[in-house]
Amino acid sequence: MINTKYDVVILGGGPAGLAAAIAIRTKTDASVLLVDRQHQGEVRVGENCPPETVLLLKQLGVAKEFYRGGHQTCPGYASVWGRDTPGYNDFIVNPQGPAWRLNRQAFDKMLADRAESCGAQISWSTRFIDAQKHSNEAEGFTLRLVRKSEDRECEVQARFVIDATGSTACFAGKLDINKSVDDELFATVRFSTLAQGRGSKQIQLEAVEHGWCYHSLLPAEKVVSMIVTEKKHLVSLRENEFQGFDDALQNTNLIGSSIAKLDLKESSYHTYCIRPGMLAAAEGSNWMAIGDAVASFDPIAAQGIYKGLSHGLQAGKKVMTWFENREQNNSNFSQQVKNQYGDYLRNRNHVYSLERRWSNAHFWLNRSSNNIDYSQLIKNES
Incomplete structure (x- = not known):
């Protein structure tokens, strides 16, 4: 049963939201509710993660469970890109070891089980509808939710809200904070x-x-x-x-x-x-957006799961600081997001520029001629 008041409500039950729930509950005694519109175990896209992911899983306290989860190592990449013959990029020289091919349902369940064992409450099949910000910051937000099993609305008060709703950034949108989109792609899987x-x-x-x-x-x-x-x-x-x-x-x-x-x-x-893009604002005094909600990448970057876990851990630090002394909350998360997105754009454009066999094809022409002012994305905050 969903209560009427929580210290923190996390909207979104992917890796970012679940990592945030774990990090917050291991650092604070804050009451945490996580809601997700999908039912538990529903298939999500994203099945591979880089070697460095294991370092984040250790911080979340699930590394042992991960190694026992039936996931398989990946020796490297084989690609036909920019030429007609395959090229190879092996992980054998990576000090963190190989990349991983995930059993995604087992991976998500591992994070959800850890979050619940830490004391977070999870409500699956629950849709976020709207948010009302209170003038008194201590009261935070009133969120309207709908549980599919009950087919009726309920209201929850949250002192702090984390938007982990994926690239749609549903909560940020209700605050009239929009995403600057730099491309539109369609993936058939x-x-x-x-x-x-x-x-x-x-x-x-x-x-x-x-x-x-x-x-x-x-x-x-x-x-x-x-x-x-x-x-x-x-x-x-x-x-x-x-x-x-x-x-x-x-x-x-x-x-x-x-x-x-x-x-x-x-x-x-x-x-x-x-629709790769970045939110105009990554955080406010008592809210933040993480994972794909704050910055969504072209899948060629293969960074979705790693980024989500990393942002979730940072959410734990911000919430801990906010509850201890919100007057001195000097979060640098916003600047980190800008830097990360600037790095991503440079790398993405470099990768696409390597393919010149179809230089006049619409797809490649569009992605080799992006004129992006990186200095505006990664400039230091004044």
Whole structure:
């Protein structure tokens, strides 16, 4: 049962929100409610994370559970990008070890179990509707929520709110804080079960004329494949119940030959709109946005889970400082977000600039000619 008052309400139950709940409860005695519109165990996109992720999991106290969670190491990347032959980037020289291919449902459950064991309350299948800010800062916000099981609204008072609602940044939007969007992409994702065959443990990337493709084997005999493109090319991918998607992957060089060796069954298809961008403000006196809510990246960056966990840990520090002495809360989170986003933009544009085989194709032309004033994004706050 949801109470009427909490010290902290976290909107969003992905890695960022769950990490924030863990960090807050391990640093403070604050009462924490986390709500998420999805039901527990629902499939989320994001199945790989860099080696450094383990350092964050240690800080969250779940590293041992992670190693026992059936996740699998990734030796590196194989890519056809900027040339017709594959290139390789191995993790063997990384001091943190290999990257990881996740059993995402087990990963999310691990974080949720840890959050609840720390004393956070989680309400799944609960949708955030609106927020009203009180003139008295000590009272914080009144949030309107709807639990799907009850199909009726309830109101919750929160002294501090954390927006971890993903790229939509629902709470920030209610405060009239909008995201500056610098691109729009569409990802079509296919999840399948491996019936027979043996594929490479490397993550595979391949550039094509109208976008790029991604393919990876996952734990528990699962396989994920993705095509990232622009909206006008979605129709062809959806033709004949996504036969167009299957054909497009088969026509690639590296990924197509890998998939040809696999017998896949129980495939499901999902399409997502991706709008990379950054919020005009990352935080206020008694709220903050974290993860994709504050800064959403192009999936080519492969930083979503790491960024979410990192921001969640920083949320724990900010909330602890806020409750101890809110007059002296000198958070530098906003500047960190700006710096992080500036680094991301430079890296993304560099990666896209490497592909010149289709320099006149709309997809590549758009992403090689972005004129971005990085100095405005990473300048020091006055």
